[in-house]
Amino acid sequence: MRKISGVLMAGAVAAALAGCSSDGAGGGGKGDGSYTVGIANFTLSGPYFIGMDKAIKAQAKKKGVEIVSTDAGGDAAKLASNVEDLLSKNVDAVIVSGGPLESAPAVLNSIKAAGKPAVLVDRKFRSGTYSSWIGPDNEAIGKQNGQFLAQHLPKGGTVAIVKGGPADNSIGLDRTKGVKAALSQAFGIKLVEAPDFGDWSTDGGLKVMESLLASHPDISAVACENDAMCLGAQRAVKDAGRQDKIVLAGVDGQTEALKAILDGTNYLVTGLNDADQIGSLGLDRTVDILDGKKTEKDTVVPSPRVTKENAEKYYDPEGNF
Known part of the structure; x- marks a missing residue:
């Protein structure tokens, strides 16, 4: 346990x-x-x-x-x-x-x-x-998530990034920097950053993901700067009926995220913090x-x-x- x-x-x-x-x-x-x-x-x-x-x-x-x-x-x-x-x-x-x-x-x-x-x-x-x-080490957590997604998408795909904000928040910046560093080396990966912040909350992640889904129909994976936002993003993906096409990666090890991973949902990975x-x-x-x-x-x-x-x-x- x-x-x-x-x-x-x-x-x-x-x-x-x-x-x-x-x-x-x-x-x-x-x-x-x-x-x-x-x-x-x-x-x-x-x-x-x-x-x-x-x-x-x-x-x-x-x-x-x-x-x-x-x-x-x-x-x-x-x-x-x-x-x-x-x-x-x-x-x-x-x-x-x-x-x-x-x-x-x-x-x-x-x-x-x-x-x-x-x-x-x-x-x-x-x-x-x-x-x-x-x-x-937030950058290292982001990097290992990026590496995981790169392995999961060997033929490439579009990876959306959901950020917590504000723009100068070094924790979020480091996590996203790590994700980008890993995925920039991967074959055929296209990165899409949400223009709005999810405010580190489940409701915020839901709203940001709904907007991303509307503007980017080709999303294959989502990397969130924390689990709370990713749980909201997961709900948006499910509501759109795309849970079989989009996987999620979060950070922190929140209980609900770990349960989603254990249950074999499209929430595949998190970095323990x-x-x-x-x-x-x-x-x-x-x-x-x-x-x-x-x-x-x-x-x-x-x-x-x-x-x-x-x-x-x-x-x-x-x-x-």
Whole structure:
């Protein structure tokens, strides 16, 4: 099951990182495990970020760590305000789940000035000082999806790309860059990028895919920047009666996507970017820093390709994501 696999991998990653050093701000806590950790969520509007928040809380409960969680509702100013509020409550550290936010200098500066560790999960900001980051290699995930589609379409075809947005979102840009890099080397592949963004949501993916189907009747495959949009795209393809002609590739390993893959639908592949795993590792990393342990500054979490052949290994209907 996916939850069990994630816990085992988290332990393996933690063991592998023993003895590495961190040069970020903060570190060196009470050492007795009695910590209060704040979670500064930029947004809790999607399944991935909700799952991340739940995973951090679940791991904290196992370790006896108190959690104070906040939601900025996608507002950068509110995120900064929430962090100030967390610091006023004298939390021992702050975990920042930045979502689509590219940078948060005020947030990181406040945490640094307070002498507290700042641990980033999933999103690594383009600037600012932090103690540690744990997340995926998004370009590599995109590349492996592109390679899979190239193998699935040996005679070529039209591949549509559904993007989350906004235009400068580096997570989406990296995933699409990886897909394009792989498919540009493939025989007879034509790429079509949707002009509108799917906003990382199922409804958004549905709308974008409906538009693509109307303007490009020759689509053979769809590569989405996340699973939520791809689930919406899959619905649009089914509504159009083209599920036997179009296959889909997503990213993240969302439970519903893994179920669709297991069930043998036209949803064929995703790249694992498990919110449960990254959230758990983020909490563990925070506690290690507070305990004064040596930790790695940046940790890339493996993102295996998930297909029908191995999806059961990662599928957990009881997971947070």
